[in-house]
Amino acid sequence: MTKTVGVLGGGQLGRMMVEPANRIKIPINILDAPGAPAKQISSHAGHIDGSFKDAESIKKLAKTCDVITFEIEHINTKVLEELDGTVAIEPHWSTVRIIQDKYAQKEHLSAHGVAVAESYSLDHATEEDLRAVGSKYGYPFMLKSKTEAYDGKGNYPVKSAADIPDALKQLGSRPLYAEKWAEFKMELAVMAVKTKDGTIAYPTTETIHEDSICKLTYTPARGVLRDIRERAEALAKKAVATFKGKGVFGVEMFLLKDDTLLINEIAPRPHNSGHYTIEGSDVSQFEAHLRAITDVPLGQDDLQLCKPAAIMLNVLGGSTPDSHVQIYNLAKQTPRIRIHDYGKAEARPGRKMGHLTVTAASMSEAEALINPLIAAVDAQKGREPSVPQEIAPQPLVAIIMGSDSDLPILKPAFAILDSFGIPYETRVTSAHRTPDWMYEFVTGAKARGFRTIIAAAGGAAHLPGMAAALTTLPVVGIPVKASVLDGVDSLYSIVQMPRGEPVATVGINNSTNAALLAARILSVRDERVEVCLERFYGEHHEEVMAKDAKLLKLGPIKYLEQMGR
Incomplete structure (x- = not known):
């Protein structure tokens, strides 16, 4: 039996969830404001207008579907708990409640033997408390809000005791925790999928952040040894397996300087770091989420890369209302770059308006295609081009x-x-x-x-x-x-x-x-090398044919004379 899915939230993640739902014929109803991005590409009477935090609206959605899921974790788990047993909730409401509180999330993971950064609870923080943290952890350390934090909002790096008053001014009204600074050499992410048959994972992704917002992803992670990538995927699966419910989880982690891994945060939903999967994988993270929560078949082999390399670039709102459109127009000049606009009406500075994806036969080829767009994004911000320093290619x-x-x-x-x-x-x-x-x-x-x-x-x-x-x-x-x-x-x-x-x-x-x-x-796996081989043998063919034509024209005696024999 085909299950109908109800989604709390109709932003860009909901929009990208609707696309595969339409393709594989999974009915999907959205709860969000009229004209929300997800509703723009799905016109039917089953959608609900309202707030995805409003109890009555959620109950109304529950009557229209077999499974409730969400595109944002900042939702009303109390009403979901009340609905438990009357409609499936995936991932489980208790999972969302744990993950909503980032300190509780870390305690949960640590209790299950999953490596996380050392943290300290500070519900009613004072300057004295933060100075004590500085003595305990040293400087810098991270001051973080336990709840309602995303894209760097709710985080404050305390670099010295002089930062403490401003840190409290920015975050002091929230329940907080302090986190020991992680000396990482790279940030990684793994999209893990929990199904009725177990937990599977997409390839390890390298994430580049700017102003605490994800800017770029490179898949597979550049310059990271295969055994480290495999350990990252195993760690993500181990972490996700500790939570109840099915679906996609975005697992962000740090690769430390000694090559150990620590989990930073987990999102119980499709995640920005997995957007590359739309073009980059046989099954995107959004289709994988739908398949997992409706028990439609999905296996590890379905999550592999279609091509050896994929890069995703976020497009944020800039200083002008059409700044993101300017980037899209530039991207249109390169047909291999895929444009995803999120359908948002207002382009505010720093707001995620869309993303670009490119796939290629090698990472260097993908970088050559996307780097002009990275430079254009930087130019809009009045910054020097921040095209990431080229990493020496992995010897094959x-x-x-x-x-x-x-x-x-x-x-x-x-x-x-x-x-x-x-x-x-x-x-x-x-x-x-x-x-x-x-x-x-x-x-x-x-x-x-x-x-x-x-x-x-x-x-x-x-x-x-x-x-x-x-x-x-x-x-x-x-x-x-x-x-x-x-x-x-x-x-x-x-x-x-x-x-x-x-x-x-x-x-x-x-x-x-x-x-x-x-x-x-x-x-066999690299089209670029295949092209090089075809060119090599084509040149040899032309060389032999030219010699044959010359031999026919001169005859063997004169040909030998020209050879000096």
């Missing part, structure tokens, strides 16, 4: 050799990979002289994001075979011609691996083919 090919004497043999491989723009890392590690180092490097290669290994070795040439035995990554072996036996010994050693331990083996000293084979492996 590991090239290892038993001795630096093999480097000349590998020079053609370097040239091929450089010409294709394929990042690689080259190391010396001997299967015989440094077995511990070889073991450490190869066993850690997959976690570091490598997708294939090229291993060059001469003589007994055990390096490629040992590498293949230590990883499931594809290994391409290059037999190196040593001083005796002309490299045939190395060829036999590499190619004659026992069953179950394959090594793709190229000709003796033929690092060109090793690089091309590695490129072919990468091209």
